[in-house]
Amino acid sequence: MDVNEIMQYFSYLLMAIGVMAFIVSVVTQVIKSWPGLDRLPTAAVVIVLSLVLCPVSFVALMAWRNQPITWYMVFACMVAAFVVALVALDGWERLKEIWERTGYKDKQ
Numbered sequence: 001m002d003v004n005e006i007m008q009y010f011s012y013l014l015m016a017i018g019v020m021a022f023i024v025s026v027v028t029q030v031i032k033s034w035p036g037l038d039r040l041p042t043a044a045v046v047i048v049l050s051l052v053l054c055p056v057s058f059v060a061l062m063a064w065r066n067q068p069i070t071w072y073m074v075f076a077c078m079v080a081a082f083v084v085a086l087v088a089l090d091g092w093e094r095l096k097e098i099w100e101r102t103g104y105k106d107k108q
Contacts, residue, residue: 017080020057021087024049028088043089050085051078 028045032038058077062069 013080017084017087020050020054020080020084021091024053024084024088025091027053046089047082047085050081050088054078054081054084 024046027049028042031045031049032040032042055074055077058073059069062073
């Protein structure tokens, strides 16, 4: 295994984390817009969605590629799910921070 191959796998990993963080963020915003669910803490919703969507997408990918799933792949997927949650959560918090800095106040 040479450096180019390692860098290629690393870029695939970063791309997968970015795509999953985007999906988790979008689903979180949809769930938080439903009546009654807007009181749920955003961090909890993001973590739960990440821990559900990442393994589901991993199993779908492995089924599509006809590859066996081993225990260490599942463990790595769970670790990656927390990374995805961190990226998705911090991204929305930064966006919220920027929105609040603009001075826009919701008129209720």
